[in-house]
Amino acid sequence: MKMECTVTGARLVARDVAAMTVRAPELAAACEPGQFAHIYCGGGVYSLTRRPISISKVEGDELGFLFQIKGEGTRWLAQRRPGETVDLMAPLGKGCYRLPEQGKVYIAAGGIGYAPVIFLAQRAAARGLDARMFVGARDSGSIYCLDEMEKLGVPVEVATEDGGLGERGFVTAPLEHAIQADKPDLICCCGPEPMLRAVARLGRTYGVPVQVSLEQRMACGVGACKGCVVPVKGRNGVHYRNVCSDGPVFCGEEVFFDAE
């Protein structure tokens, strides 16, 4: 769907991270964790094309986005105020996080990769799954919205590179300890590529399936332009798949086949 949605809330949750909610009843009913919206960001000289932003949570009639203010597009978006509208195409992505009907799910997020997994944790909690969240960031200023997990009753472990909050180092360390102590049925992950690779490797080591959310530069967002590809290993060898329509969530094994 393409629609103009009214902004209902907009605030900064960290130095350079904005949270925004929009009213969109049809979308709220239709979307799945891992899906994203392709958002028109003002048509500036440096932001004519849309920006892909994950659906970060769904509450009632509203969708929430959580995004890093990075360049001109996200800067424009962060300046929208309640009452204004934003033009978005959503829900996009056919490859979503696939949660089991029951069991234990570990969710690992790095940096702004925390955005889509809030929605995922919402779903896991609603389904009564035994979910745990592992959040990594550079420093304590890059950790935000943990109250969302508290509301859901999902336990969180934090790691920061500078040790400012939680364990010092990468979040893969507490994640690995947890796997060793109590092996989950599934690991879902979103974050920078090195983290995704590391988590995919953990999954391989411990025999746990891993689902990762990928990013790639996009044009159409709907599978038409073949612009956003990743190499994927399938039955017939390596070929390209679209992050926008085949993903953004893929099996770790599929996309990090050349990991070692």
Place this chain on the structure above:
Amino acid sequence: MKMECTVTGARLVARDVAAMTVRAPELAAACEPGQFAHIYCGGGVYSLTRRPISISKVEGDELGFLFQIKGEGTRWLAQRRPGETVDLMAPLGKGCYRLPEQGKVYIAAGGIGYAPVIFLAQRAAARGLDARMFVGARDSGSIYCLDEMEKLGVPVEVATEDGGLGERGFVTAPLEHAIQADKPDLICCCGPEPMLRAVARLGRTYGVPVQVSLEQRMACGVGACKGCVVPVKGRNGVHYRNVCSDGPVFCGEEVFFDAE
């Protein structure tokens, strides 16, 4: 000067005409009627270059602009809210309206050409000149800010093409009657080109000097690019002059030499 000025007021004064004030003490002290500001209008794909907008009035520390919302640039500008800043280069233009020390001045404005002549009427009134304003527009909805003239004690005659307000027809008719009844020492004019031509012709017919403010597409605004030229008749024949730096105000005789 190039400066970031804080917006102090912004409102619509007609369907598609915005009035904006900015705080700019140095500029308020320095500028002359007819001069303009070259304003950065958001850097959109269709509004990367600056927009020339006349200084419409000066009150204390503040400059006022009055502009028609025409395309992307002016639309962006009209959306600025008090507290935000706008980036402007001003005061630009070395060719300003030149008022006599004393005497009778008729000021004729058509459409949005009313913008710069408010400032001119302010100056004329401050100098104690015997000034009269003639304002023409398509319809009554395109007549605004006449209270400015009331405040200054400058009498106004209005003509609208549809007769909705004042005399029906072009403003050149009441202007010509006034000239016939009481010849002024100077006519100053700003408006669409056909009106400028017509007023220049009246000046020639009745032997009154005419000063007109011209528009041309601009790039630099400071005389560097030679982009904004008009052909001008000087002592050595026709040559090109810059609207931005030699104008925007010229003698009617200079620029409408090919009038008949």
Place this chain on the structure above:
Amino acid sequence: MPNKPNLSVNIAGIAMKNPVMPASGCFGFGEEYAPYLDLNALGAIVVKSVTMNETVGNPGPRVCETPGGMLNAIGWQNPGADVFINEKMPFLRQFNTPVIVNLAGKTASDYAELAARLDGVEGLAGIELNISCPNVSEGGVAFGTDPRLADEVVRAVRAATKLPLIVKLSPNVTDITVMARAVEGAGADAISLINTFTAIAIDVKTRRPVLGNFTGGLSGPAVKPVALYMTYRVAHAVSVPVIGMGGVLRAEDAIEFLLAGASAVAVGMGTFVNPTAMIDVIDGIERYLVENNMDDVHQLIGGLITD
């Protein structure tokens, strides 16, 4: 309320409801955008370049934004002619809109074989020859910049198909009218232009090219003024109809192309910015005709006043 103006045009025997179609590669095989707009509303559907066999395409990133435009280096990723015919055409045949297939290859005989394979496929209204794709190292570019090679490939394809033949030109040439006259002489029924400008972008953080392929093709509003000029020149140099493209996003852009002499326009990057851009363009052309008391879009075509 005046009568609805006539928007229909006929390009090389292809009857179109209106002069607006997608640019090849920017609309997939139609199905991807079907949820966003009514394919029956379009003048024609031009599909992504098809090659004889499946082509995997270039490594990513394949697209990146540039000021007022974008680069792409897709590398002809497509499932090949057979899959196109068997799996994509059935979907496209459902619509009451002519389908134009864009063909790409590396040698003149590649193109000719491909054209022969597609000749007679039910529901195909025409062929567009992409001799101008700058993203494939062998062959592709030379056809688009050398009039003798262009002549050769167009003749080969002309002999292999009875379908209307549109040849798509590259802007990466000193004088595009030379290419236009060459392909007209070789039998093109229509000319489309422009394809993309060869270009690069550099990521200053990594000090590497942004695109996996190093070079890509620039398109979008950024190139519109050059595309318009080339369209004007070609429309005045040949007598076959011209399909103009390069930066059409709004109806005014399309009207500029029509005034410059294009008989139809294609929308590429514009669809990415606004998935209903083509519909807005069609509506806007109709509104323009009504507002200017014109009853036929042909009154716009070539209507630029240059006295």
Place this chain on the structure above:
Amino acid sequence: MPNKPNLSVNIAGIAMKNPVMPASGCFGFGEEYAPYLDLNALGAIVVKSVTMNETVGNPGPRVCETPGGMLNAIGWQNPGADVFINEKMPFLRQFNTPVIVNLAGKTASDYAELAARLDGVEGLAGIELNISCPNVSEGGVAFGTDPRLADEVVRAVRAATKLPLIVKLSPNVTDITVMARAVEGAGADAISLINTFTAIAIDVKTRRPVLGNFTGGLSGPAVKPVALYMTYRVAHAVSVPVIGMGGVLRAEDAIEFLLAGASAVAVGMGTFVNPTAMIDVIDGIERYLVENNMDDVHQLIGGLITD
């Protein structure tokens, strides 16, 4: 706080404090922008094209905005060589910044005479030959698109002056390296590129060309990806230094050109958007060097990683 990195470069014997200068025609004769920035801060000052005699230029409108860029068709308006020497140079000599004069003419001997007239003028550091202006009907264009004519004009000028000679190339060609090698062979000490793309804009309200001259030259951020590609290709095709331009507005843009192989960059339209753009670019390059632990801008030049 590390030491200030070295920004100075030497182009064809012209010593510059930093690699940033205005593009010809976008900075007048320096005086117009002097109220906005310190001319001593620039790497060089390149003035508007000068012709032997006064040139009145084209009818207006001469500029218009296009998506992410602009068209211009100034038509070489300038007061002629004598006025330049007598009235403009005294102002420019006040600054501690090399002055480069851009020359335009219609025939090879025009250029040679002009170069001879300017040779030895006090304070002139170099000559840039504009053989690529697309806005003048006779001569201008041909020199910029035909390697033999380019060779002829560059040789004629080379023989007429001892000043460092920069030749400015047009992007309106199929293969810019052919032109680059031609002018290098004919004696150019450096190459600057790109000039503007021939282009048009149409006013849909009046159905007429926007520019008085019909065609104009496209420049600005819109063209940056093509300019970068051409800069990369030329820098790798010749051994003389290259001055890159086309769409530089921010420091990142300039760094892209340096990485692509330019030894210096020029800012054209960028100055119109932001009169202090060149200062911001200089500061931004310095900041980039510091942040990336580089102590010399030469570490950036040609530093694109393409493995």
